[in-house]
Amino acid sequence: MDTGNKISRKGFINWLLGTSLGATVVAALYPVFRYVLPPEVAEAPTNRVLAGKLSELPPNSGKIFRFGAKPGILVRTQGGEVRAFSGICTHLNCTVQYRADFQHIWCACHNGHYDLQGKNIQGPPPRPLETYKVDIVGDDIYVTRGA
Amino acid sequence: MKLIEKLWQALDERYELQPLVDFAKQKAVPRHRHDWMYYFGGLTLFFFLIQVATGILLLLYYRPTAEAAFESVQFIMTRVPFGWLIRSIHSWSANLMIASAFIHMFTVYFAGAYVKPRELTWWTGVALLLLALGFGFSGYLLPWNELAFFATRVGTDMVSKVPFIGHWLLRVLRGGEDVTGATLTRFFGIHVAVLPMISTFLILLHLAFIQRQGMHEPQEEPKLPPRPFFPNFVLREFMVWLVGLALLAALAAFFPWELGKKADPFAPAPAGIKPEWYFLFMFETLKLLPAKVLGIEGEILGLAAFSVGGLFWFLAPLWDRKRVRGEKSLFALVVGWGVVLYIAAFTALSYLGVFQ
Ligand code: HEM
Ligand code: FES
Numbered sequence: 001m002d003t004g005n006k007i008s009r010k011g012f013i014n015w016l017l018g019t020s021l022g023a024t025v026v027a028a029l030y031p032v033f034r035y036v037l038p039p040e041v042a043e044a045p046t047n048r049v050l051a052g053k054l055s056e057l058p059p060n061s062g063k064i065f066r067f068g069a070k071p072g073i074l075v076r077t078q079g080g081e082v083r084a085f086s087g088i089c090t091h092l093n094c095t096v097q098y099r100a101d102f103q104h105i106w107c108a109c110h111n112g113h114y115d116l117q118g119k120n121i122q123g124p125p126p127r128p129l130e131t132y133k134v135d136i137v138g139d140d141i142y143v144t145r146g147a
Numbered sequence: 148m149k150l151i152e153k154l155w156q157a158l159d160e161r162y163e164l165q166p167l168v169d170f171a172k173q174k175a176v177p178r179h180r181h182d183w184m185y186y187f188g189g190l191t192l193f194f195f196l197i198q199v200a201t202g203i204l205l206l207l208y209y210r211p212t213a214e215a216a217f218e219s220v221q222f223i224m225t226r227v228p229f230g231w232l233i234r235s236i237h238s239w240s241a242n243l244m245i246a247s248a249f250i251h252m253f254t255v256y257f258a259g260a261y262v263k264p265r266e267l268t269w270w271t272g273v274a275l276l277l278l279a280l281g282f283g284f285s286g287y288l289l290p291w292n293e294l295a296f297f298a299t300r301v302g303t304d305m306v307s308k309v310p311f312i313g314h315w316l317l318r319v320l321r322g323g324e325d326v327t328g329a330t331l332t333r334f335f336g337i338h339v340a341v342l343p344m345i346s347t348f349l350i351l352l353h354l355a356f357i358q359r360q361g362m363h364e365p366q367e368e369p370k371l372p373p374r375p376f377f378p379n380f381v382l383r384e385f386m387v388w389l390v391g392l393a394l395l396a397a398l399a400a401f402f403p404w405e406l407g408k409k410a411d412p413f414a415p416a417p418a419g420i421k422p423e424w425y426f427l428f429m430f431e432t433l434k435l436l437p438a439k440v441l442g443i444e445g446e447i448l449g450l451a452a453f454s455v456g457g458l459f460w461f462l463a464p465l466w467d468r469k470r471v472r473g474e475k476s477l478f479a480l481v482v483g484w485g486v487v488l489y490i491a492a493f494t495a496l497s498y499l500g501v502f503q
Contacts, residue, residue, distance in 0.1 A: 006404060009488040021212040036319055037315070037319055038318055038319075038321075038322045038323050038329065041323065064413050064414065064415055065413075066413055069324075069325060070325070071412070071413050073415075080199075089414070091435075091446060092299060092300075092301040092446060093300045093303075093304035093306060094297055094300060094301060094420075095297070095413075095414065095415045095416050096415060096416075097415030097416070107302055107416065108415065108416040108417060108418045108419070108420050109297060109416050109420055110433055110434040111434060113398060113429070120438060123434075124433065124434065124436055124437065124438055124445055124446060125438060126438045126444040126445065126446070
């Protein structure tokens with residue numbers, strides 16, 4: 001009786017069963033795994049929007065506007081200059097706001113401060129806000145994402 | 148009485164129930180100076196049962212879409228008879244459940260009950276507390292109000308800091324790049340199906356381990372004769388549940404849970420925004436961290452520290468060699484008090500407005 005041969009035959013069967021079972025599990029789980037991950041929605045990239053009206057944005061004020069699916073922020077400085085930035089705080093994704101009393105941009109979530117160039121000046125935000133280009137046509141404020 | 152006896156005999160004859168009764172009769176719980184701690188696990192279970200019952204009731208009217216969620220909760224609160232009460236109980240009981248679970252965990256920790264042979268009881272327990280926090284976090288979004296919306300933006304954004312798979316995790320959690328109606332639907336499914344299923348399974352496992360091994364007894368305590376489980380301990384546990392119920396009823400009725408303003412994805416985060424109290428210590432820590440520490444982004448460092456700390460706590464049964472041998476462990480005591488004081492201090496200071 002060649003027991004060594006017997007064991008290896010048994011081992012071979014076990015290996016076959018094990019790998020088939022493994023493959024079945026993988027075959028069942030892979031679609032689930034892919035299903036859970038949401039499909040990429042091809043969004044027409046918005047590069048230029050009408051963000052607001054000059055007449056509705058007095059000096060020392062700000063306004064959130066829609067830039068595609070994301071919020072942007074328009075700021076009018078004390079001196080009357082209009083600037084636009086991404087409205088999404090670089091810390092943990094809150095939406096920022098203009099604080100007339102500080103005369104700069106502020107994030108309520110963890111007390112983050114940005115100056116009027118969008119630079120992070122105080123609190124936890126690690127990076128400046130993305131800056132957009134502003135064009136004023138008559139009373140209309142257009143914002144363009146820099147290329 | 149006769150009828151009940153007959154019924155019992157009929158069942159016993161068919162299913163041999165007498166051994167179960169005998170077993171229940173000899174089940175007992177240790178008695179000592181700190182045996183009050185044995186009631187908190189049961190109290191946590193009580194609040195969980197309340198959550199299941201009130202959660203199912205909320206399901207009758209709640210609608211999980213960005214367009215309808217806020218209005219459906221408003222409908223529950225203003226039009227459905229006792230709707231405000233059911234919702235208030237669900238919200239308050241969630242908080243009491245988490246508080247009770249925290250107390251339970253710390254008493255077990257300080258009693259040293261997590262060491263061999265009870266490692267798995269400790270691990271299922273910590274997992275259950277994390278699941279409870281997951282319930283709280285996912286449930287918080289469901290009314291789709293302003294606070295919940297930004298709390299979820301911040302909370303899910305933290306996930307994106309996980310090395311390598313962070314962005315992938317973020318998309319899985321949010322159901323896309325941003326917090327939208329897709330996120331709400333996902334959180335709803337997690338809240339009412341995934342978490343209840345896993346929690347129920349882990350609770351049964353946790354209880355099975357305890358049943359198998361009996362309660363941990365502190366060694367130094369003078370021994371008193373143990374207390375029979377039926378009916379003595381069970382009746383006492385019911386008294387604790389009654390106190391829990393009274394507290395819950397008072398909170399729910401006198402401080403009805405608020406709804407706030409409907410979420411607007413294109414409004415700035417409101418001033419004074421903060422998460423539920425059980426996340427406050429992490430929230431305030433993240434607020435204190437500067438933008439850069441030694442060239443690394445502050446919040447990444449903070450989140451890494453919380454992960455390592457949590458893992459260390461989870462692994463207590465492995466590093467605590469002294470208590471396994473039945474000795475006192477000064478190190479474990481210092482770690483425990485450190486964690487309790489840190490959480491308590493940051494939570495209290497946050498309420499006092501020190502971090503404003
Ligand atoms: C099987 C069990 C459960 C079901 C079916 C369920 C169902 C629901 C539903 C439908 C809502 C939305 C309605 C509303 O916002 O009031 C909700 C909210 C909520 N749930 Fe649950 N839930 C369950 C368990 C839990 C547990 C165990 C916890 C906590 C540890 C919890 C915590 C919350 C919280 C904090 C809210 C938000 C309350 C609010 O602001 O309205 N839930 N739940
Ligand atoms: S999200 Fe803006 S400061 Fe944290």
